[in-house]
Each structure stands twice: as C-alpha cells, then as structure tokens.
Amino acid sequence: MRTDDDPEPTPDAIVEQQLDTREPFAVWRHREPIYELYVRHFSERGDFEGVRAKLPELKALGIGIVWLLPIHEIGSLDHIDAPHGNPYAVKAYERLNSEYGSEDDFRALVRDAHALGMSVIVDWVPNHTAWDNHLIVEHPEWYVQHDGAIQPVGGDFGWIAQLDWSNHELRDYMTAVMVDWVRRFDFDGFRIDFAHHMPVDYFVELRAALEAVKPVFLLAEAGEPRFHDAFDMVYDWSVYPVLGDVAHGRSVTAIDDALYHQQLLPYAARPDALVMRMTYNHDDNGKFTLAARYRDGIRAFAVLASMLPGKPLVFDGQEAGMRVFDGTAVQDSINLGHDPQITIDWSDPDGFRPFYTKLLQLFRANRALHQPSMADFRKLDTRPSDHPYAFVRRSGDHAVVVVVNLSEHAVDVVLEPQPTAGAIDGTYVELFTEQETALYAGQTLALQPWDYRVYVQGPRASN
Structure with a gap:
C-alpha cells in the first residue's frame, strides 16, 4: 500500500512485481509449508548466493515459505561461540552480516524466491542485543537496569543484554528499522525470537506499521493463542513436546489431551490462526537426535506432524536425514552450531527427500490439509x-x-x-x-x- 509520500516505484521494482508468481497472501499464508535454514550451513558457499542457487530444490520439495535464521551482523563474539559468534546476539539491527553477502545479494535471493512462487521471512531478534550493540552506548536507557547496570537476559543467556519493552522510544526505533527492512528488501515477514517474553500490544502496533507497506507473515516464538492478536502463526508447544514421550511408550491419549484442550478448543474462536507443526527445529538441534527422540519412528511422527491442523516445518537438512559432518565424521542430527566447518551431509542415503516431498506436496495440493481453522479435524x-x-x-x-x-x-x-x-x-x-x-x-x-x-x-x- 503506497501513500502520497512514498517514492514512485523504480523500473526494477516494477519488473520484480511482474516476476512475482505467488498466490495472494490470504492463500499462501495457509497453503505453504515452511523451511528454516542457517545461511551459513545450507549451502557449500554459506552465503545468500548459495541459498539462492538451491531455491529450486526447496520448491521441488514442496516448500513455499523460506525462513532465514538471523542474518544481522553478529556481536558478543567474546561471550559465546567464539570466534564465529551466535546469530541471536545482534550487533546492529541496521546491518546485514557481511559474511553472507551484500544487500544486493539478499535482494536477489528474495526476488528469485518470488519468481519461483515462494515467500521469504527473516528471523528478527528484538528482545535483546549483543553486548557490543551500538544501542548499549547510545541508548542505555532502552535496557533493563539494576543499580545502574544493564541486565542480561535471565537463565543461560548472559551473553545477551535485555531491552526494556516498556520504553516507547525503543518501540518506535525497532518498528522503524523493521519497516525500513521490508521496504528495502521486499521480503514477506518475520519470525520473532523470544516473542513470549515481550508484550503482545507492541506486536499489534508493529503489524499495523508493517502492513502499511505490504501484507506480512508473522511467526511468534510463543505458544499461547493470545499472540494471534498480532501473529499469523505460533509454535506448537502443546502436542510437539509429548511426541517423544509417545515414542517411548506413553499412550497416544497424551496427544489427544494436548491437541483437544490446548488447541482445538481455544482455537475454535480463532479460525484463521495457525500452529507450526514439527518434529525438530533449530532450538532442539544439539539437545537431542531424531533417533534418540523418536526411535525408529522418525517418519511416523513426521507424518503425524505434517497432517495435523496447522503448518508443517522442515529444519535445515532434515529432508536429507539430518546428517551432519563434524569435521571428522558424519553423525546423525548433531548440533550444527555456528562453525562454518560443520556442514550438512546432503547425500540422503535413507531416502528422506522423496518421503518429505510426498508429504509437503500433498499438504500444498489437498485443501483438506491447508484449509483455515482446525474445525475439520x-x-x-x-x-x-x-x-x-x-x-x-x-x-x-x-x-x-x-x-x-x-x-x-x-x-x-x-x-x-x-x-x-x-x-x-x-x-x-x-x-x-x-x-x-x-x-x-x-x-x-x-x-x-x-x-x-x-x-x-x-x-x-x-x-
């Protein structure tokens, strides 16, 4: 949506719009499965060009939404995962990680995705920053403080500094930066890290500002239905956690209880809301292996997660069996971490790719699976x-x-x-x-x- 103050679209922008082969937003937000990837690990190149070259593979797999894990400049290098750092420690919200390529490289990735009928969302980390983020010096009042000292995020997250979301100047700043990114790069939405730790009313304001530019798909790292006041999709933090228990002998009534009481009933009043189904994701990578969690039922639980009401997620390399080369040997679903020398083994000796292709293509094709609401289940x-x-x-x-x-x-x-x-x-x-x-x-x-x-x-x- 343009206003009178917006510049006229450039010839390049007009061409990009003509090359966009996607269905309308109201269609693809329901229809398209989602794939999350580390730019650093998804290709041999480890950059935007590497992702761009493999977009046709994702399209053939049945993926319609590509979720890029954080692509900002990384900070706190002396606090965690030295020397490569953790992408969830943002050094500058205004800048891309130059290791992944230039702004033009990122634009080309988004443009090619659109031409293939795919959408791109970016992982955004607004709850906290790296300790060397410029805001620490420029706006210390935007952070939670105790006795004059900026506070870290609690628990195991001492490597990041907690922003204070009661501060309205901070809210205005973050919204302006995010709107600017959407305007400059024309991608299609955000996954919001740590959303469960932040006020929903901020995200309602944010969504309105973003949608003044274009329709956006918002995914919350949260599991409560109240987040749908602002978000298209939340995590399945109800059924997903019990799947491994069922694989180890617990009755399937555990699935029924979680599904019925925590999703089917609460979501009856939210027919347009989405829940992200999965058997794995980046937060659990390194915490457990697929074989340890699901025993010999990896495929059976993937079928279940892909066919229940919601939207199926595939994690980086999962369609090739989640085999990882650690520099010495290939191991099953070990932690990718942030070291570029750790790579995904794409050989797929166990034939997971055709299995996931059938599931995801079915999800896209058959209206029974991607229709709005959970009421049909x-x-x-x-x-x-x-x-x-x-x-x-x-x-x-x-x-x-x-x-x-x-x-x-x-x-x-x-x-x-x-x-x-x-x-x-x-x-x-x-x-x-x-x-x-x-x-x-x-x-x-x-x-x-x-x-x-x-x-x-x-x-x-x-x-």
Whole structure:
C-alpha cells in the first residue's frame, strides 16, 4: 500500500512485481509449508548466493515459505561461540552480516524466491542485543537496569543484554528499522525470537506499521493463542513436546489431551490462526537426535506432524536425514552450531527427500490439509487404542485419512469411527504406495512397527 509520500516505484521494482508468481497472501499464508535454514550451513558457499542457487530444490520439495535464521551482523563474539559468534546476539539491527553477502545479494535471493512462487521471512531478534550493540552506548536507557547496570537476559543467556519493552522510544526505533527492512528488501515477514517474553500490544502496533507497506507473515516464538492478536502463526508447544514421550511408550491419549484442550478448543474462536507443526527445529538441534527422540519412528511422527491442523516445518537438512559432518565424521542430527566447518551431509542415503516431498506436496495440493481453522479435524477411534493414532480431515471432495502405528510392535488396527467423525467409507489412493484402496468402518489394517498410511481423496501433488 503506497501513500502520497512514498517514492514512485523504480523500473526494477516494477519488473520484480511482474516476476512475482505467488498466490495472494490470504492463500499462501495457509497453503505453504515452511523451511528454516542457517545461511551459513545450507549451502557449500554459506552465503545468500548459495541459498539462492538451491531455491529450486526447496520448491521441488514442496516448500513455499523460506525462513532465514538471523542474518544481522553478529556481536558478543567474546561471550559465546567464539570466534564465529551466535546469530541471536545482534550487533546492529541496521546491518546485514557481511559474511553472507551484500544487500544486493539478499535482494536477489528474495526476488528469485518470488519468481519461483515462494515467500521469504527473516528471523528478527528484538528482545535483546549483543553486548557490543551500538544501542548499549547510545541508548542505555532502552535496557533493563539494576543499580545502574544493564541486565542480561535471565537463565543461560548472559551473553545477551535485555531491552526494556516498556520504553516507547525503543518501540518506535525497532518498528522503524523493521519497516525500513521490508521496504528495502521486499521480503514477506518475520519470525520473532523470544516473542513470549515481550508484550503482545507492541506486536499489534508493529503489524499495523508493517502492513502499511505490504501484507506480512508473522511467526511468534510463543505458544499461547493470545499472540494471534498480532501473529499469523505460533509454535506448537502443546502436542510437539509429548511426541517423544509417545515414542517411548506413553499412550497416544497424551496427544489427544494436548491437541483437544490446548488447541482445538481455544482455537475454535480463532479460525484463521495457525500452529507450526514439527518434529525438530533449530532450538532442539544439539539437545537431542531424531533417533534418540523418536526411535525408529522418525517418519511416523513426521507424518503425524505434517497432517495435523496447522503448518508443517522442515529444519535445515532434515529432508536429507539430518546428517551432519563434524569435521571428522558424519553423525546423525548433531548440533550444527555456528562453525562454518560443520556442514550438512546432503547425500540422503535413507531416502528422506522423496518421503518429505510426498508429504509437503500433498499438504500444498489437498485443501483438506491447508484449509483455515482446525474445525475439520476428526479423530478416528481404533482398536487397540493405546498406540495407533488415526484421524480424518475433509474439505468438500478433498479428504485425507491418516493411520499411524506409534510403537515398536506390529499391530492389527481396527478402524471404529464414531458418528461424530462422519463416514470414511470410500475409495482412496494411499500416498506412499500410490495404490487405490477401499476404506470402511470396521476395517482392519495390518501395520508394522512405526508404520503409517495416508489415504487421499483429491489431489496428491501440486503444480
């Protein structure tokens, strides 16, 4: 949205608009899966040009939103992860990390993403700064202080300084910088780090300012529905934490309890709100390996996370099995850290890429999965009920029935949908085998340990 005070669009800007092949914002905010990446690790080059060159791979995977982990100039190098630093310690909000390339390189990345029908969001870290951020000297009054000393963020975060979000000058400054970034680079939104530690009313003001420039997608590092007053999407901090427990023997009723009480009920009044589903993310990278968390059920839990109401997330290298070269040997899902010598092994010996491609392309193609709201979700009762998990999602003539065995034991699963779930009887195509299959109430499915079935009516892959 332009105002009379805005400059006329340049010829280059007009060309970029013509090359933008995306669906309208109201469509892609629901339809597109999200991928988070470290610029430093995603490619051999470790820069914007490296990401740009691999955008077609992400498009083929089924990704529509590319989330760049922080790309600011990094500070606090003598406090953490020396000599490379931690990107969540921002030295200057005004500047890109020059190691990743120039401003023109970043613009080219965004432009190419748009031409491929993809959107780009940037990880922004407004809650705190590096200790060598220029604001420490220029505006110490913008920080939380005790006895005249600027305070660190609590807990294990002594390497960053806590900003004071009751200060309205700070709010005005941060909003102005973020609006300027959107104007200059034309990317499509932000993931807000530590949002759960900040006031929601600020983000309501921020969103209004950003949307005066263009529609933006905002992701909060928070899990409470109240954040949807300003944000399109929050983290799944309800179901995601119990998935690993279920892999280690806890009953699937733990999933039901979290889903029903913490999401389906509260979100009934917020039909346009989104929850980010995942089995891994950058905060957990290094805390656990996928195999330790999900045992041999890595794929089964990925199916579950991708098909539940919300939007699926894939983390940097997860589509290749999350194998990491530590400088000596390749290991499974160890910490990428911030050392550029630590690299992702993209060889994918276990065939995760075609698996994720089928899931993500289905999500994009089938309206039952990416429609607004969670109201379509219907749990399907099963016998036995302790470790199989089944549900159906519908939208018009599109339907997806998911049945997963979340245990190490083979099981014969009897589908016993209650009347409230509606009829499942009909002909489907199973996503992974591509075989046409008849489903009906009372049917028995023989599932091997950690087995999964995804039965589809309607499209299975997007254009």
